[in-house]
Amino acid sequence: MIDESELLTDLKNAKPGAAEKVVALHHGFLLLMVRPLVGEDLANDVVQNTWVRVLAAIHSFEGRSRLRTWLTSIALNEAKALLRKYRREISLEGWGEDTGSPIADRFKESGRWQTLPHTWHHNTPEALLTEAELQECISKHLHRLPEAQRGVVMLRELGGLGFAEIAAELGISEGNIRVLLHRARQTMHAMLNHFEEEGTC
Amino acid sequence: MLTCWEMSELGSDIIDQKLSFNSRMAVMMHISMCKNCHRYIKQLTLTSDVLKMLPLPVQPQEVARVLAAIESQDQK
Numbered sequence: 001m002i003d004e005s006e007l008l009t010d011l012k013n014a015k016p017g018a019a020e021k022v023v024a025l026h027h028g029f030l031l032l033m034v035r036p037l038v039g040e041d042l043a044n045d046v047v048q049n050t051w052v053r054v055l056a057a058i059h060s061f062e063g064r065s066r067l068r069t070w071l072t073s074i075a076l077n078e079a080k081a082l083l084r085k086y087r088r089e090i091s092l093e094g095w096g097e098d099t100g101s102p103i104a105d106r107f108k109e110s111g112r113w114q115t116l117p118h119t120w121h122h123n124t125p126e127a128l129l130t131e132a133e134l135q136e137c138i139s140k141h142l143h144r145l146p147e148a149q150r151g152v153v154m155l156r157e158l159g160g161l162g163f164a165e166i167a168a169e170l171g172i173s174e175g176n177i178r179v180l181l182h183r184a185r186q187t188m189h190a191m192l193n194h195f196e197e198e199g200t201c
Numbered sequence: 202m203l204t205c206w207e208m209s210e211l212g213s214d215i216i217d218q219k220l221s222f223n224s225r226m227a228v229m230m231h232i233s234m235c236k237n238c239h240r241y242i243k244q245l246t247l248t249s250d251v252l253k254m255l256p257l258p259v260q261p262q263e264v265a266r267v268l269a270a271i272e273s274q275d276q277k
Contacts, residue, residue, distance in 0.1 A: 024264045028257030051271050103209060111204025117240045125250040138255060157252035163217075182213035189248040 004067055011058050019055060026068060027051075029158055030075050032142070036151035037090050038079050046082050050075040065160065072159035076169055095148040095172055098179050102187045120196040128192070137201035141191045149184035152177055203231045208238040212245045 002025060010018035030047045038046055053074050061070055083089060106115040122128045129135055142150060155161045156177070167174045195201060203211075208231055214220050215228055232239050 019268060020264055023267050024259055024261070025256070027264065027267055028259045032257060048267065048270050048274065051267065052274050055271065101210065107206045107209070111206040113205045113237045116237050117244060119240065120244060120247075123247065125247060125254050128247070128251050129254060129256075135256070138251065139257060142252075142255075153252060157249060158255060158257075160253070178213060178217070178219065182210075185213055185245055185248050185252075186209075188252065189245050192248055192251070193244070 005063060008058075008061070008063055008067065011055075022054075022067075023051065026071055029068065029154070030071060032150070033072065033154035033159060034075055034079050036147040036154070037076075038083060038088075039091065042079075042082055042086070046075060046079045049078045049082065053078060068158065069160035072155060072161055076155075090170060092148075092170065092172060094146060095151070095170070095180065096176050097148070099146060099149075099183055102183065102190055117193070118197060120192075122196070133201065134192075134195055137191065137195060138188070140201065141188060145184050145187060149180045149187070152180040153184045153188075156181055203227050205231075205235065205238050208232075208235070209241060212242060213249075215242055216246045216249060 002021075007018060007021060007025075011022060027047065030050055031043055034046045034050075035043045050071065054071060057074075061067070079090070106113060108114045122131075142153065145153065152166065155166050156163070161169075163174045163177055166177050170177075191201075208215075208228065211220070211224070211228060214224075220228060232242065
């Protein structure tokens, strides 16, 4: 694990290599986070503007939230600014939709489990993430989620924004956000479960 | 009494603590008697924790490209 406060100090002191390190750590996240909001064509520009803003304003970041959460808020602002420039809005197609439970077939009609949940070999996030193959598999399935679900996962789980903040930023209800997040978690759980049971992605 | 299916549908409200008092009582009662739902909710929590910590590394060439682009934008 990277020590975030040390990285922050290095960034504030413009220590050689610090900018490389923060970009290497968070660029992939920022791109994946803004893509569902602004589309593939503007994503690179939004993230680049975000980095310019972040590196210029790093002295004002006091470390009260995780660095990634601060980056998320800045990227959201940059996304909105660029969309305004092109007179476009965040496309929220599919954001009000519930695709239904991805594990409905694991239950009997009575509502009891048909396919029982089994114990996993790994029982901490650290243990799960030490498996390189599994990390790659998680990333692959994250890319495959419906855009709205991926958008919410990126803002909430990886980005660390609160439900109310996401709802206010995007102009959709907290209820919708919670449904999208739940479906995404269930799909990602099914993927992890398959990996734990079969040992393959 | 909640069914296991209903428990699976409430999963994220349970782990995000978004339940009303009555629902919370019903969930606690179900979990105390059902090891399958206990396991599912625990694994769903673990899934959420994994996502929170997920690194999405980029290649060094990409990092160099981004830094060069930032620098050229700074000079404009």
